Amino acid sequence: MNAESEPLEQPATALMPGTVALEFYNPEHFSLVQLVHDTVMGGRSEGSVKAVSEPAGLRFFGNLSLANNGGFASAEFKLAKALAPHIYRSIKLNIAADGRQYQLRLKTPYIPQGVAYVADFNSTKDKQSYYFTPADFNGRYRGRLVTNLPELRLADVSHVSVMLADQTSGAFSIVLYSISLSPAQAI
Template sequence: MKVTTRLVCLGFFLAMLTSSQSFAGDITFDAVESKHWLTVNDNVMGGISYSHFTYHQGYSTFSGYLSLENNGGFASVRRLISPDFSAASSIKLIIKGDGRRYQFRLKTHNLYEGAAYVAEFTTTPNQWQTVQFSEADFSPRYRGKALSSMPALNFSDAMQVSLLIADKKAGKFKLSIKSIQLLQSI
């Protein structure tokens, strides 16, 4: 009996060591959190895309219309980071999309204005899914072009988080998000 109890305890302890855990820095979408997000679309450069960020019970939705007219082609929603991402070893998003390709972006003080570290993901239509990123999954970009000679991303340098669509396909889009979880390896 004592051996079995010790093995169960040892198994639990080993499982905890090899797993990642979320912590207090998570961003969970509610009515208050959703107000911290700002939409920025290609109309800042003459485009005519539009987007909204709205709260629903338990999640927020980034939706709108992507237009390629007038050299446009992007829509985004962003917020300054509060909480601090420095303790994260990976970031997990719980999202539901429309089958389109999106970008999860982090801005840091190491990059110039308009540039960001980008990790892309494709959604499965109308299904909640989890996507997870480590620092190595992000690459520095400026207006869709890769930047060379830039330092690798360090989550502790992140100042702003955003979601962006720029998949070169005109039409409606919709991405719902329940949370951004900061995972810490232990």
């Protein structure tokens, strides 16, 4: 995974043929946003999602608490429609964040409940594009590595989430603009 600065407002014509661009704020792209925090296990972290403009996106923000063995907060987005059955080779995530380490988490119907394909990334305090390939992801369940999962096929992704679990208590904020999947190695 690597991060490179570039403008987030690219015309649709700049996308490579076969690329799927999904905007986090667009209900035609994501049908459901679910917040899942450590409170499900007694923790005290909290978070919310709020629409922002210029450029349009969703801000996921709150407070990460390590109390009561807590320490994670996440926002999960369900795709409104299945992805076209292409071979996607890379992902580009467009965000603006607070400099903390986050996780990009992908779920497919072919893995057990609670398991996700996870890639960690260190955010910066600027708008950034982060690039991933399937090789950047590994299976995890409650922070533990899971092996013997099916190979991650990006066309099978049904849910996308961003999680904060960096073991640092305090306020957090990340603005999610878009995520793109491309048949090329780099978008």
